[in-house]
Amino acid sequence: MDAEQLVNAITPEAYQRLLYAVETGKWPEGETLTQQQRDSCMQAVMLYQSKHNSEAEHMTVAQGGEISFKSKAELKKQFHADQGDIVRVNPNKAD
16 A cells, blocks of 8 residues: 555544554553554654645644644734633632
8 A cells, every 4th residue: 555545545533543642652542552553653644634734733744745833923823813712710719
């Protein structure tokens, strides 16, 4: 199987499992990956991202295979725009 066939065979659900495995070093069921499994998963994740990742996050592979880096200012701006979705709680404040 060549790289193109591999990328086309990865479903979004399989990608999420692979991404979790790469990030944590474990499969979602809890079994630890070997170094070879982790390396293979990382390659598959990067290939998938290079084809499907149109909203690249900080330090990811963007669509087309370009490595995408967002500056600290860009990330702050992105997080500031998303603050409407965040609930802030002040545990020290008495009502």
